[in-house]
Amino acid sequence: MTEFLDIHLASDAERCRAHENCHDVWSLGLPLAEHVARREDSALHRRARWIVGCLNGQVVAALASHPLRVKLHGRSLPGIGIASVHTLNAFRGQGIAQRLIRWAESYEQLQGARFSALFCDIEPRYYARLGYILCPSHIGTAAAAPCEVDSGFSLRVVGANEVYGHRIPRLAEIYDSDHGRRALAIERTADYWEHLAERKPTAENFWLNSEGGDECGYLCARTADRGLVIEDHAVRDGAPTLRTALLRLAIDLAHERGLSQVMGWLPAEPPAEELFTLSPRKTEITMVKSLDMAITLDDEAIRSTDWWQEIDHV
Ligand SMILES: CC(C)(COP(=O)(O)OP(=O)(O)OC[C@H]1O[C@@H](n2cnc3c(N)ncnc32)[C@H](O)[C@@H]1OP(=O)(O)O)[C@@H](O)C(=O)NCCC(=O)NCCS
Incomplete structure (x- = not known):
């Protein structure tokens, strides 16, 4: 390339050009103007810093x-998630x-980031050449079915009066x-939780309740293509019995709703x-990289990223 590639933070107009450019890949079937408007309006995209060439x-x-x-072995590290990487076809x-x-x-x-992650939709070797480590990234599917055992637990819809902030x-x-x-977890600060609520306004939220009514887990899900998609879930102290109950109830919920x-x-x-x-996963493959020579992402840390939740995808 003989011409000078000018890389810098995008102005508002340049960010809109960038959205226009990626219409070939991420239009979701929308016409150009709506595609740009959707991206400009998206809580996810608004939170990012846009860089253009x-x-x-x-x-x-x-x-x-x-x-x-992220938290690496309990140590909080500021980082970035790189996304929407796009070059015009020509x-x-x-x-x-x-x-x-x-x-x-x-x-x-220079702004303090010490860690970078991305969710790869192409052949991971491309990012591996740039130093990104391929992480185990799985997707689970289960046929909807009624819960045959009464675990004593139930899913309770988070009530409209339970204001998100509370x-x-x-x-x-x-x-x-x-x-x-x-070992390597996405750290969710209060601000980030607020952002997640804005990012997923149509997601449904449930508490996992014990027989006594204690909240011992939560499930965040959406419906897509006649299936229930788990966006986020957690159970108290990671207890396997609680997770089994929660996942079984999700499978039962899909059945009750006539989903497949x-x-x-x-x-x-x-x-x-x-x-x-x-x-x-064939797409959205988790890859991570240390941006600090003093920080090593060890095997245990890499393995643990298989637990990352889809809601954190950027
Ligand atoms: C992927 C993409 C950003 C690369 O842009 P680019 O400016 O051509 O990238 P570079 O010139 O730095 O790298 C080109 C290399 O990427 C490789 N590449 C392009 N698309 C690829 C794909 N889908 N899978 C694997 N590698 C790919 C090319 O084969 C080429 O490899 P080479 O260097 O061995 O010849 C561009 O192809 C694009 O915009 N694709 C559509 C959007 C997309 O899929 N983005 C990635 C989301 S994770």
Whole structure:
């Protein structure tokens, strides 16, 4: 490439050009103007820092850098989630996306980021060459079926009067006692919980209640393609009996609603693998990278990312 590739933070107009450019891949079937409006309005996309690569003033490539804080063996690390990496078709194969990613990482390092993650939709070798580590990333599916055993637990719809702001501390406590304690976990601050609620306004939320009425887990799900999709779940202290009860109740809920199956990001570990058929995800494959030479992502940390929840996908 002989021309100068100008990489910088996107202006508002450039961000809109970037949204237009990726209509070929992420339109969700919407016409161009609606596609741009949807992305401009999206809580997820609004939270990101947008970086563009321009040739002669034309936006030819872009990516989004989302704030994504993690806990590595209990140590809180600021980081980023790289997403929406896109180069205009006519400019592909010249190393532009690679340069954008490297620029984004350097820029974010200066802002304090020490960790980067992404969810790969292409051949992972592309990002492996940039130092990203391929993580176990599974999806589980189970046919909807009635619950044959009464575990004594039930799912209770989170009531309309349970204002999200009020239930965040209870959700956060359960999440922290389950996923939050793993070797490499997404850290959910109060602000981030607020953002998740905004990001998924149509998701349904349930408490896992014990017979005594205690909230000992939660499930966040949506309906898609005649299936129930688990977006997020956690049980108190990660207790396997609670997780078994919650997952069985999700399978039962799908049956009650006349849906055909339940699916979601679930780890290839018990009890999920006893109740669901687990297979490696073909897209949205988790990849991670340390942005700090003093921070090593060890095997235990990499393995634990199989527990990441779909709701955290950027
Ligand atoms: C993936 C993409 C961003 C690469 O942009 P680019 O500017 O051409 O990237 P680079 O020039 O840095 O790299 C080109 C390399 O990417 C590879 N590549 C492109 N698409 C790929 C894919 N789907 N799977 C694997 N590798 C791919 C090319 O084969 C080429 O490899 P080479 O260097 O060995 O020749 C671009 O193809 C694109 O916009 N695709 C559509 C959106 C998309 O899928 N984004 C990725 C989401 S995770």
